[in-house]
Amino acid sequence: MSTPDDTFEQAARAAGALRIAGVDEVGRGPLAGPVMAAAVILDPSRIPPGLNDSKQLSHKRRVALAEILQDCAQIGIGSASVEEIDEHNILQASHIAMMRAIEALPERPDYVLIDGNRVPRGLNLPHQTIVKGDTKSVSIAAASIVAKIARDQLMWDLAQQFPGYGWETNAGYPSKRHKQALIDLGVTPHHRRSFKPVHNILYQE
Template sequence: MDFALKTALSLDLPARLDPGVERGLASRFGHCLAGIDEAGRGPWAGPVACAAVILDYDDLPQGLGDSKTLSAATRERLYEEILGRAHVGVAFAAPATIDRLNIRAATLAAMSKAAAALDMAPAACLIDGRDVPPGLPCPGQSAIKGDGRLLCIAAASIVAKVTRDRLMARMGRVWPAYGFAGHKGYGTAAHATGLSEYGPCPLHRRSFRPVAAVSKRDGSR
């Protein structure tokens, strides 16, 4: 039997962010409840970043929410507060790993690595999406749209997003022709223009159709 199936949880999770309800959930696991989320499954280039966060419900950053609904400035502020107040683990799925495994498998593997990277062993994990990653160090449960329902997942979404955005900005200085600092590897018109003109760089996911098409056209340069 798959490890994820053997360690599946069956918790009654809240439909919206509720610190009181979540504090009660965390208390059932000795306050070692980790939220896990990712950023960057869709881009043509760059890694997927995954984060695991164990919050202190007596010292929550104000304004936690789904990273997609927050301004960049708010995400940056919350990122620093989360790192200062919570236990955080981060892991990446590199483009080569994504190409070798596929995006789903590579993301799930990185989620498990993020949980293992925590400096406090989690007793349970709540994971954004439909899947419980195999290889978690503890029981887990998936939560569809979990970043809008659970503070620990919302915190993980912020850490993953800011971590990846900062990395892609640095990569933009390494490969300036593609404009990574602006679009973070997503499929924008500017990215398509750079990809068409210069072909893929080592940061591109060659298994993704737009990149594969250019590679085929140019003889896999």
């Protein structure tokens, strides 16, 4: 597994960009909760060591890095609701969250590095898409960490209001416990009705 570096950021700076934002989303696969995205502009002189795809890091390491990033980077966080996911589809909702994260940055970026191979609709800034960008670009890796921590915290909070689904540990993903709770406890307002396991319970004959 490759570890991210600042090759893409250096290339953008060499082309004249000053504020380079990495953008990533988290939460496309869960049955419940919003999809969230983060945009992070790193200070090239203060890049925290150990940045990586959030999925490659322990929870403890993610939390530590997210706290460091709060002090040394510009951060924007955006989300798209379950209603928007059901209305638009998960890909479009992911892009809505990405655009909101970019707009939430304290300063407008000059250049945007986007995880994946699709450009969010309406993005009118110079940009580059990078497949598996969270394993290649430190800015996108930072965004993946920030987005993951923010969404996990939100799902933990929702788990206190809707106990039994295991959201404090599964973050809304379709674990065995979560799927069984859907059958036993029913569908909450935070479930994605367009996702098949939820849809099937709502509209079973």
